[in-house]
Amino acid sequence: MISFTIKRLASGLVLLIVICALSYALLYFNSSGIARNILGEQATPEQIAAKEQELGLDQPLLGRFLDWATSALSGDFGQSWFTTLSVSNALTTRLPVTLVLITVSMILVTVFATVLGTAAAIKRGWFDRVVQVGAVVGDAIPGFVLAIFLVTIFAIQLGWFPAVSTIAPGAGLDAWVVSLTLPVIAIVVNYVTASAQQIRSAVITQREREFVRTLRSRGLDEREILLKYVLRGAAPAGLTVLSLQFVGLLGGAVIIEQIFAIPGIGQLAVTSAVNGDIPIMMGIVVATVILVIIVNLAVDLANGWLNPKVRTS
Amino acid sequence: MSSTVTIAPAEQSTRPRPVIVRIVRNPLGAASVFVLLLVVLAALLAPVLAPYSANFADIASTLAPPSAEHPLGTDSAGRDVWSRLLWGAQVTLLSALVCAVVAIAIGLPSGLIAGYYGRAFDSTSNWLANMLLSLPAIIVLLAVRSAFGPSVWIAMVVFGILLSPGYFRLTRTAVQAVRNELYVDAARASGLSDARIISRHVMSVVRAPIIIQTALVAGVAIAIQSGIEFLGLGDPQTPTWGAMLSEGFRNIYIAPLLIVWPALAIGLTVGSFVLLGNALRDALEDSPKVKANRRAVEAAIQAGALTDSVAGVNVALVRPEDVQDDLPFETELATTPQVPDDTTGHLLEVHNLAIGYPLADGTIKTVVNGVSFHLDKGEVLSIVGESGSGKSQTAFAILGLLPEAARIVGGSIVIDGIDTVRPGESIVSQAQLRPLRGRRISYIPQEPMSNLAPTYTIGYQLSRPMVELLHISRAEAKKRAIALLDRVGIADPARTYDLYPHEISGGMAQRVLIAGAVSCEPDLVIADEPTTALDVTVQAEVLDVLRRMRDELGVGIVLVTHNFGVVSDLADRVAVMQRGTIVETGSVRDVLRAPQHEYTRTLLGSMLEGKKPLTMLGEEKETAK
Numbered sequence: 008m009i010s011f012t013i014k015r016l017a018s019g020l021v022l023l024i025v026i027c028a029l030s031y032a033l034l035y036f037n038s039s040g041i042a043r044n045i046l047g048e049q050a051t052p053e054q055i056a057a058k059e060q061e062l063g064l065d066q067p068l069l070g071r072f073l074d075w076a077t078s079a080l081s082g083d084f085g086q087s088w089f090t091t092l093s094v095s096n097a098l099t100t101r102l103p104v105t106l107v108l109i110t111v112s113m114i115l116v117t118v119f120a121t122v123l124g125t126a127a128a129i130k131r132g133w134f135d136r137v138v139q140v141g142a143v144v145g146d147a148i149p150g151f152v153l154a155i156f157l158v159t160i161f162a163i164q165l166g167w168f169p170a171v172s173t174i175a176p177g178a179g180l181d182a183w184v185v186s187l188t189l190p191v192i193a194i195v196v197n198y199v200t201a202s203a204q205q206i207r208s209a210v211i212t213q214r215e216r217e218f219v220r221t222l223r224s225r226g227l228d229e230r231e232i233l234l235k236y237v238l239r240g241a242a243p244a245g246l247t248v249l250s251l252q253f254v255g256l257l258g259g260a261v262i263i264e265q266i267f268a269i270p271g272i273g274q275l276a277v278t279s280a281v282n283g284d285i286p287i288m289m290g291i292v293v294a295t296v297i298l299v300i301i302v303n304l305a306v307d308l309a310n311g312w313l314n315p316k317v318r319t320s
Numbered sequence: 321m322s323s324t325v326t327i328a329p330a331e332q333s334t335r336p337r338p339v340i341v342r343i344v345r346n347p348l349g350a351a352s353v354f355v356l357l358l359v360v361l362a363a364l365l366a367p368v369l370a371p372y373s374a375n376f377a378d379i380a381s382t383l384a385p386p387s388a389e390h391p392l393g394t395d396s397a398g399r400d401v402w403s404r405l406l407w408g409a410q411v412t413l414l415s416a417l418v419c420a421v422v423a424i425a426i427g428l429p430s431g432l433i434a435g436y437y438g439r440a441f442d443s444t445s446n447w448l449a450n451m452l453l454s455l456p457a458i459i460v461l462l463a464v465r466s467a468f469g470p471s472v473w474i475a476m477v478v479f480g481i482l483l484s485p486g487y488f489r490l491t492r493t494a495v496q497a498v499r500n501e502l503y504v505d506a507a508r509a510s511g512l513s514d515a516r517i518i519s520r521h522v523m524s525v526v527r528a529p530i531i532i533q534t535a536l537v538a539g540v541a542i543a544i545q546s547g548i549e550f551l552g553l554g555d556p557q558t559p560t561w562g563a564m565l566s567e568g569f570r571n572i573y574i575a576p577l578l579i580v581w582p583a584l585a586i587g588l589t590v591g592s593f594v595l596l597g598n599a600l601r602d603a604l605e606d607s608p609k610v611k612a613n614r615r616a617v618e619a620a621i622q623a624g625a626l627t628d629s630v631a632g633v634n635v636a637l638v639r640p641e642d643v644q645d646d647l648p649f650e651t652e653l654a655t656t657p658q659v660p661d662d663t664t665g666h667l668l669e670v671h672n673l674a675i676g677y678p679l680a681d682g683t684i685k686t687v688v689n690g691v692s693f694h695l696d697k698g699e700v701l702s703i704v705g706e707s708g709s710g711k712s713q714t715a716f717a718i719l720g721l722l723p724e725a726a727r728i729v730g731g732s733i734v735i736d737g738i739d740t741v742r743p744g745e746s747i748v749s750q751a752q753l754r755p756l757r758g759r760r761i762s763y764i765p766q767e768p769m770s771n772l773a774p775t776y777t778i779g780y781q782l783s784r785p786m787v788e789l790l791h792i793s794r795a796e797a798k799k800r801a802i803a804l805l806d807r808v809g810i811a812d813p814a815r816t817y818d819l820y821p822h823e824i825s826g827g828m829a830q831r832v833l834i835a836g837a838v839s840c841e842p843d844l845v846i847a848d849e850p851t852t853a854l855d856v857t858v859q860a861e862v863l864d865v866l867r868r869m870r871d872e873l874g875v876g877i878v879l880v881t882h883n884f885g886v887v888s889d890l891a892d893r894v895a896v897m898q899r900g901t902i903v904e905t906g907s908v909r910d911v912l913r914a915p916q917h918e919y920t921r922t923l924l925g926s927m928l929e930g931k932k933p934l935t936m937l938g939e940e941k942e943t944a945k
Contacts, residue, residue: 022451034467143348143598147591149543151550152583155569159579163572220721221771224846225785225836226758236773251453258458262547266569277551280462288466292459299454314775315820 008311015307019300023293027079030292031072034285035064044283045088062088079293085286087279094290097275102294104174105264105271108187109256112194117249119199124206124245125238128214138203145200151262154193158266161189171268190267194259198252205248209241216240243310250306257295342603349599352592359589363409370403374559383575392581395567405581407559412542412589415476419541420534422480427487428530432518434488435495446492449485457482461548470555472545479544483537490533494526528604532597539593546586561586666694667736667844667876668718671743674730675713675722684729688713689900691731695876697843702879702891702908704923710900711880715846717741718878719763720753735761736843758789762842764866766849768829772821778805778832779817782839789840804835808865827858831865838869845869848880863889884924888912896920 035041042058043050050058059065063074075085084094127138162170172186213219214237222232261273268274272291279287343349362369371391372378378390378398386393392401434442457479464478498504498521507517548554549562556563561582568579673691676684688710695701703711716722718733720740728748733741740752753761765771773781782804783797792800798817805813808831821829830850837845847866851859867890869875879891887894888908895905896919904917915921 022454025451026455030463034463036467143595144591146598147539147594148587149546149590151543151547152565152587155565155579155583159572159576217765217767217770218773221763221765221833221836222773222781223721224719224757224763226754226756226789226840227785228788231788236775239775240773254454254456256456258456258460261458261462262551265551276459276462277553280466280553283466285466288463292463295456295459296454299456303454316774316822 011311012308015304019304023296023300026296027076027293028072030289031075032068034289035068035071041088041283041285075289084290084293087284087287089282089284094286097287098272098290098294101270101272101275104269105260105273107183108190108194108263108269108271109253109260111187112191112198112256113249113253115191115195116198116202116252117245119195120202120206120249121238121245123199124203125210125233127203127207128210129233135207138200138207142200142204145197148197150193150197150259151266153197154190154263154266157189157193162267172270174270186267186269190263190269193263193266194256197259198256202245202248202252206241206245209244210237213237213240239313242313246306246309250302253302254299257298339600339603343596343599346599346602348595349603352595352599355588355592356596359409359413359585359592362406363413366406366410370400370406372400372403374404374407375399375557376403383571383578385575385577393575393577395564395578396571396575401564401578401581404559404564405561405585408561408564408582408585411472411558411560412545412585415472415545416538416541416593418473418476419480419483419545420537422477423483423537424487424530424534426481427484428491428526430484431488431491431526432495432522435492436499436514436518436522438496442492445488449488452482452485455482457544458547461544462553465548465553470553472549472554472558472560475548476541476545479541483540486533486537487530490529491526494529495522498522498525528600532600532604535593535597535600539590539597542586542593543590546582546590665737666734667697667699668695668878669734670694670714670718670731671733672731673714673717673733673741674728675710675717676727676729677725678727684727686729687900688717689730691897691900691902693895693902693905695844695878697876698870698874699893700870700877700879700891702881702887702894703897704881704884704887704894705897706882706923708899709897711897712848714897715848715878715880717748719757719761719846720748720750721763722748758785758840758842760842761844761846762837762840764830764834764837764845764847764850767853768826768833769821771833772829774821776820777817778819778821778824782817782832782836785836786839801835801839804839805832807868808832808835809861810835827854827862830854830858830862834862834865834869838873838875841873842875844876844878846878846880849882850879851886852881852883859886860889866890884912896923 041064042055042062046054046058056065063071078085082095084098086093087097123138127135158170162168168185168189173182174186175182219232219236222236223229260271261276263269264271264273265277272294275287276291278284279291344353376399378394378400380398381390381394382396382398384390384394384398390400390402392405394400395404430445434445460482461475461478464475468474495518501521504517504521507521512520546560546562546565549560550566550569552563552566554560554563564582565579565586568575568582571578671692673688674686675688676686679685691710691714693701693703703714705711713722713726717726717728718735718740727746728741729746730743731741732739732743733748735753735756738752738756739749740756741748772778779798779801782801783794786792786797786800787794790797802813802817805816810816810828810831816824816828816832824832830853834850837847850866851862854862863886866877866879870877877890879886881887891908893906894908894911895902896911896917897903898919904911904915904920906916911920912924915924
């Protein structure tokens with residue numbers, strides 16, 4: 008298990024380095040545009056040249072990347088070009104909000120999807136058909152259209168929830184709860200059906216395995232067979248789809264945060280993208296990739312724990 | 321919005337209707353095709369239908385309600401909503417097209433090469449695909465936007481690259497599956513070039529999944545594109561539904577209707593692409609669904625009751641007293657069947673059993689018909705027949721472990737006085753069987769490896785039923801399990817106890833399964849081809865273990881097999897099954913020496929031809945020539 012973990016960690020590290028290099032090259036590719044963007048259209052060529060020198064844009068790309076990487080290792084991701092904020096500061100105030108939103112949503116998605124998918128696989132009949140149709144419908148409605156619908160009805164028309172998030176530094180738990188209820192509902196409704204569908208088919212496949220029949224013949228309780236053997240066998244498939252959804256949600260949260268005016272990393276990403284605030288954008292990409300790597304590592308380790316064959320090979 | 325697609329198992333042999341007909345006959349499919357046709361028409365006819373150009377602003381009437389001049393009103397800049405919707409349809413469809421074309425152009429060829437040639441290209445491209453898949457699309461698109469500025473088309477090209485792993489994986493998996501097929505080998509041997517083989521054999525396999533994937537990709541592309549525009553990151557000069565949505569959202573307190581039109585357009589178009597993908601999947605991949613028709617089952621039970629009385633062929637083996645037809649179905653048979661004494665008191669009694677499966681057309685396919693036999697403690701009854709003769713179905717009916725679709729269409733089963741299938745019932749009574757399984761009746765399966773749960777140790781799987789059923793401590797169960805492993809001839813039982821199934825051989829696994837079957841000291845063991853999957857040398861040893869179980873524990877064994885060698889080695893009596901009925905029964909010696917039925921002779925003949933079965937010589941020396 009230890010060598011398995013080390014191997015996974017190493018491959019995650021390689022991924023991180025590759026993505027950082029690629030994004031750096033991509034973001035700083037168009038160097039001449041950057042200074043003009045900051046200074047505005049009226050800037051003279053001399054001003055632009057001076058700005059480029061100030062930002063180090065006249066240096067070769069590889070050298071700049073290595074500089075960036077060295078200071079990034081010590082936690083210094085540089086400074087925003089448009090505000091006085093340091094990148095790491097901006098990230099540490101924004102990231103927790105987004106993480107709470109995503110984590111709460113994914114926990115609920117996992118619970119509901121497992122219950123719905125398993126029940127559909129075991130009961131079949133009308134319940135199964137409802138889950139199946141629900142999965143198609145859930146797939147067909149774009150998440151942000153659903154979110155707009157929710158905010159229009161429940162926040163704007165009925166006024167049950169604030170239309171603009173009240174989450175702020177030092178805000179109480181109640182502010183978090185009222186601000187995140189609608190967005191979490193929007194995410195859960197949008198994501199739960201797809202994973203329920205995957206879990207359903209995984210449970211059906213597992214229940215048809217021959218060893219399940221043999222376990223039944225041994226007189227074991229149907230509940231024990233389901234909880235210990237069937238769900239354990241179905242778990243890797245469920246974890247895979249849930250981890251893919253988590254990754255998708257890192258992006259999807261950007262739109263959700265915009266709709267519900269939540270001060271998370273998504274809002275920061277949108278303003279930085281509009282302004283061309285490259286250092287912030289770079290910080291966001293790095294933070295996202297690290298999150299993706301952590302989630303994938305967790306899923307790999309969970310699969311190794313669930314299946315002795317994965318662990319030993 | 322996951323867009324996973326499974327690979328169809330090659331071409332389907334029967335294709336009753338053209339695909340398009342099957343899509344349109346599916347109501348959701350028809351609706352989605354209709355909506356998409358409307359969107360395409362709107363996009364094509366936008367120059368004709370739109371009263372204004374996309375960015376024409378009537379400053380005098382901003383946020384105007386619907387009127388004759390502006391059918392859907394105007395936005396905050398005085399632009400005509402109806403016109404912008406139509407122009408937006410063009411951008412929307414084109415962006416989906418760009419995205420899909422880029423994704424296919426990258427994913428398909430790389431998938432073909434990776435799947436067909438493998439090696440370094442395969443591992444590199446697979447790693448790249450995994451990397452792309454682990455990137456959140458919107459974050460990447462935001463990064464691209466900040467580097468290259470607002471452009472729908474650049475965003476869609478990048479998004480196409482991000483979606484290409486879907487096509488890559490699809491193609492790669494399909495090609496890998498086909499590459500090793502015999503017909504591809506044959507094509508290669510006959511000198512066809514790789515390009516010809518790929519275009520002829522491989523493309524035919526991946527075509528359907530790629531069409532389905534493309535419908536889903538188009539939906540996702542439109543959703544993402546609208547999302548980016550909604551965030552206000554698009555080019556303000558390009559009329560898009562997403563930008564209109566954003567405009568509506570900003571003015572939601574003043575002109576709430578403004579948000580409805582783009583939201584409807586996006587929702588319907590994205591939804592239609594996804595639904596079309598599903599309809600395509602159903603039309604291209606799925607086989608017709610089997611519906612269990614309750615009335616058909618009941619009708620078949622009636623028919624089964626009829627075959628009971630005409631099951632004359634079986635009478636040779638069923639003593640007249642065994643036939644219980646004259647018993648009214650309503651009779652309470654709960655514990656003691658009211659039949660003449662000498663047919664009761666058997667450990668296992670199967671009377672005129674018939675099993676069927678509902679078919680798509682509402683009829684029932686009968687796979688077992690009018691089967692009767694009985695078994696006592698310490699006795700081995702062998703059911704012999706080729707595959708498909710219904711012998712395994714009979715065994716699973718006794719265990720109550722038939723597939724869910726199966727129906728008992730006639731007859732009854734009594735295990736030690738307990739009715740597990742009462743006459744007239746269409747399913748096995750799980751309530752009656754549950755307390756019997758493990759404790760009184762047990763099962764040895766055919767394929768040892770797939771019948772052990774891969775995620776638990778041998779020891780856990782062996783001791784768990786004992787803890788539950790015999791109410792003993794875990795330490796006690798472990799002691800018994802190790803003793804059992806020793807008894808079935810496993811060399812190092814204490815070590816084997818802690819191993820996982822994938823760490824032992826097939827022969828060992830079968831011994832473990834036999835140990836599991838007798839762990840709670842059952843009276844009756846159903847063994848379904850217990851030696852078929854094993855090496856010849858291991859077969860003899862496993863039969864030996866079974867014989868010892870019978871002699872030492874006095875269990876009755878129903879031994880399902882197609883091998884007369886196994887029969888002669890172990891069984892006391894034999895029943896020969898063909899096409900769902902028993903054609904001959906008797907003591908092993910009688911049936912083997914003087915088979916009465918043509919089918920028995922054929923089976924024996926096919927076995928004896930050209931060789932002397934060694935196992936037959938083992939027990940009965942005098943039959944050896």
